[in-house]
Amino acid sequence: MNDRPKHIAHLDLDCFFVSVERIKDPSLRGKPVAVGGSPQGRGVVASASYEARAFGVRSAMSAARALKLCPQLIMVRGRHHEYGEYSDRLHERLMQLAPVVERASIDEFYFDLTGCEGLYNNDLPGFIRSLKDIVLKELSLPCSIALATGKTLAKIAVGTVKPSGVCIVPPGEEKAFLAPLPVGVIPGVGAKTEARLHSRGIRTVADLQGLSREQATALLGMHGNWLLDVAQGGGSDELVTHWVRKSISREETFSRDLQRKDDLEGEMFTLVEDVCSTLRAKGWNTGTVQVKVRYQDFATHSTARTIEPTNDDTVVFRTARELLHGLHDGRPVRLIGVHLSNFSAGEQLTLQFSERDGNREKMLKAVDDLRAKFGDAVIHVGNA
Amino acid sequence: MKFTVGTSDLQRILGKLGGVIPSKSPMPILETFLFELVNNVLSITATDQIIASTITLEVRGDEDGKIAIPAKRLTDTIRSLPATDAVFVIDVVANKIKISTPTGEYSLSGEAAKEYPEVPEFVATATTTLDSSILRKIVHRTAFAVSTDELRPSMMGILLQANGTEIRAVATDGHRLSRFLYKPEQGAKLAKDVIVPAKALGILVKGLETGLCTVSTSTTHVKFAYDQTVLTSRLIEETYPNYEVVIPKENNRFLTIKREDLINAIRRVSLFANASNHQVRFDLAPNSLKLSAQDTDAGGEAHEALPCAYDAEPMEIGFNATYLVDILSHIDGEQVIMKFSAPTRAGIVSPADSPETEDTLMLIMPVRLTVPEH
Numbered sequence: 001m002n003d004r005p006k007h008i009a010h011l012d013l014d015c016f017f018v019s020v021e022r023i024k025d026p027s028l029r030g031k032p033v034a035v036g037g038s039p040q041g042r043g044v045v046a047s048a049s050y051e052a053r054a055f056g057v058r059s060a061m062s063a064a065r066a067l068k069l070c071p072q073l074i075m076v077r078g079r080h081h082e083y084g085e086y087s088d089r090l091h092e093r094l095m096q097l098a099p100v101v102e103r104a105s106i107d108e109f110y111f112d113l114t115g116c117e118g119l120y121n122n123d124l125p126g127f128i129r130s131l132k133d134i135v136l137k138e139l140s141l142p143c144s145i146a147l148a149t150g151k152t153l154a155k156i157a158v159g160t161v162k163p164s165g166v167c168i169v170p171p172g173e174e175k176a177f178l179a180p181l182p183v184g185v186i187p188g189v190g191a192k193t194e195a196r197l198h199s200r201g202i203r204t205v206a207d208l209q210g211l212s213r214e215q216a217t218a219l220l221g222m223h224g225n226w227l228l229d230v231a232q233g234g235g236s237d238e239l240v241t242h243w244v245r246k247s248i249s250r251e252e253t254f255s256r257d258l259q260r261k262d263d264l265e266g267e268m269f270t271l272v273e274d275v276c277s278t279l280r281a282k283g284w285n286t287g288t289v290q291v292k293v294r295y296q297d298f299a300t301h302s303t304a305r306t307i308e309p310t311n312d313d314t315v316v317f318r319t320a321r322e323l324l325h326g327l328h329d330g331r332p333v334r335l336i337g338v339h340l341s342n343f344s345a346g347e348q349l350t351l352q353f354s355e356r357d358g359n360r361e362k363m364l365k366a367v368d369d370l371r372a373k374f375g376d377a378v379i380h381v382g383n384a
Numbered sequence: 385m386k387f388t389v390g391t392s393d394l395q396r397i398l399g400k401l402g403g404v405i406p407s408k409s410p411m412p413i414l415e416t417f418l419f420e421l422v423n424n425v426l427s428i429t430a431t432d433q434i435i436a437s438t439i440t441l442e443v444r445g446d447e448d449g450k451i452a453i454p455a456k457r458l459t460d461t462i463r464s465l466p467a468t469d470a471v472f473v474i475d476v477v478a479n480k481i482k483i484s485t486p487t488g489e490y491s492l493s494g495e496a497a498k499e500y501p502e503v504p505e506f507v508a509t510a511t512t513t514l515d516s517s518i519l520r521k522i523v524h525r526t527a528f529a530v531s532t533d534e535l536r537p538s539m540m541g542i543l544l545q546a547n548g549t550e551i552r553a554v555a556t557d558g559h560r561l562s563r564f565l566y567k568p569e570q571g572a573k574l575a576k577d578v579i580v581p582a583k584a585l586g587i588l589v590k591g592l593e594t595g596l597c598t599v600s601t602s603t604t605h606v607k608f609a610y611d612q613t614v615l616t617s618r619l620i621e622e623t624y625p626n627y628e629v630v631i632p633k634e635n636n637r638f639l640t641i642k643r644e645d646l647i648n649a650i651r652r653v654s655l656f657a658n659a660s661n662h663q664v665r666f667d668l669a670p671n672s673l674k675l676s677a678q679d680t681d682a683g684g685e686a687h688e689a690l691p692c693a694y695d696a697e698p699m700e701i702g703f704n705a706t707y708l709v710d711i712l713s714h715i716d717g718e719q720v721i722m723k724f725s726a727p728t729r730a731g732i733v734s735p736a737d738s739p740e741t742e743d744t745l746m747l748i749m750p751v752r753l754t755v756p757e758h
Binding site: 285309347348349350351352353354 | 556558559625626630661704751
């Protein structure tokens with residue numbers, strides 16, 4: 001057991017999807033921007049710039065509502081596989097700088113700098129401040145970073161300085177740092193728990209710190225134990241480094257319900273193109289294709305099939321189309337989705353007996369290259 | 385129709401023919417054996433309309449005739465009888481078969497012989513004779529690599545070429561390829577290159593004993609005649625892929641290693657490999673081979689180091705363990721030589737020593753190595 005404090009940093013990319021879109025189109029800088037679905041229909045905001053947030057625009061809000069709140073909002077359709085690539089690049093960079101890195105999500109990373117003090121002139125806070133500028137300079141991505149003695153604490157700390165902020169919670173000052181913050185900042189405290197705490201007069205973390213363990217568990221059960229730990233500056237501090245992507249999925253909520261087979265197939269084709277290009281970028285093959293259909297009444301059905309591992313749009317589309325036909329009962333459809341899983345990590349290469357054998361692989365690669373350069377709409381693989 | 389036959393002789397023959405019978409067929413008549421008695425010679429035929437095999441045996445014949453007898457019922461019955469003489473009494477008008485042994489009597493219904501598909505006439509354009517052991521070797525060396533992909537029918541068979549001095553047999557499924565050359569003392573010649581369905585060669589090997597086998601080809605069929613057996617098969621009338629172009633000529637990184645040791649190490653390490661592609665990684669450095677596998681889903685990994693001879697640039701290459709073990713298991717000799725060029729190019733596997741009369745070459749395509757996510 002080592003009692004020396006850990007040094008764990010949390011890096012959170014600021015409005016990540018919007019930041020990537022701004023790299024592609026600098027004219028979006030300084031303007032209220034949201035990435036998400038179509039505002040004419042039932043699209044949802046996936047990421048909003050801070051200029052948009054000033055108007056009350058939030059993630060998961062319907063695009064229509066967002067536009068009502070902020071009429072000058074610029075809505076951008078997302079390019080999901082590109083976000084993954086930027087995230088990968090940051091992940092790789094962080095791995096050069098810290099011995100242990102956890103990718104908690106596409107835009108959040110934890111890294112453990114315990115024992116690295118000497119590497120960074122015994123000034124980890126100084127390093128963290130410069131790291132924010134390094135990420136901005138090298139990847140053009142604004143971010144916020146916190147350095148603390150645990151993961152949970154670092155996560156809370158970063159929330160207090162977003163956007164583009166740095167927060168350092170030195171060892172020994174955890175309780176004092178947390179005390180004035182509202183209880184709602186603790187991960188896992190949702191609206192329900194918060195209301196319950198408020199009803200007992202517990203509004204700040206300091207109030208929570210004043211509770212005994214018995215009082216906390218009497219109030220919130222086992223969850224109370226966790227909250228008390230976090231309030232005392234504890235919480236989790238183990239990094240999960242073996243994060244492996246288990247699935248790739250895309251879904252589309254239509255601006256108006258679709259019923260015709262052709263229309264649904266067309267939408268499915270676009271989704272399949274997208275997931276397959278991510279698949280190829282990873283060098284993976286998929287072994288399972290799952291299709292999801294949601295009707296007007298939100299009833300959601302899905303079905304899956306295991307196939308010979310492939311990364312070919314045509315094969316995946318053929319499977320997805322058959323599954324879709326088997327699933328769709330003819331009613332108007334609100335949403336469809338495709339989900340690939342059961343990946344094989346390495347692609348089995350094939351003997352090239354003739355030019356023709358190699359052509360399909362070359363063609364798919366050319367399509368991916370073109371789309372990376374000019375955008376997804378520039379070219380599609382035929383599905384005849 | 386009436387004859388007396390020893391149950392063990394009959395069982396042996398039905399066992400050899402059983403492989404021809406299709407398991408599910410839209411034509412029930414194919415699920416029967418055709419029995420034909422002429423004097424004291426009983427011929428039994430099985431066919432799936434692509435392959436037909438006839439075996440003859442001496443019996444004590446009393447009355448000539450022809451009948452088709454349900455294959456499964458007959459085989460099961462004969463197999464469960466003790467070694468004894470069985471008397472077959474067959475009513476070829478009512479298609480009723482009665483089998484009597486000293487202790488029992490078994491009756492079943494057959495089909496009229498005229499319902500049985502005719503075996504096409506065979507007009508040989510070339511004939512050559514080979515020792516059974518050579519045929520067995522050809523099939524052993526190649527059949528494992530045949531494709532089961534019905535979209536590539538030409539690869540579902542073994543290519544046989546005989547130009548006069550040597551026989552070449554080639555099989556591939558697109559991921560691995562096996563080419564076996566043999567120079568028989570007396571030479572061998574076929575009128576043209578033929579692709580023989582893998583199933584036919586499997587049945588051939590099962591039936592082959594010792595001695596010579598005559599191989600003849602017609603424009604559409606191949607015929608193997610040995611002992612009391614005549615096996616014919618329709619040829620796969622497709623163009624075989626140009627296999628010569630995929631055999632690399634510039635693989636100059638040579639690894640020499642003990643075959644059994646490598647097979648055993650791959651088997652152990654691959655227990656920890658990804659379940660879908662069985663990827664095993666080779667890390668090669670001067671006189672060092674490190675094998676490793678990891679299954680990121682289950683979280684396990686395995687490493688082994690093996691003594692070997694290797695004096696080229698270090699390289700890393702991945703293979704499907706199942707394919708590689710298949711290849712190594714169908715090669716003879718204590719040592720194998722593997723020749724590589726690049727991690728995405730075909731590797732060559734061949735025995736370190738082989739008799740002057742033969743040449744074995746196997747190709748295996750690698751699995752593209754992926755960097756595990758950290």
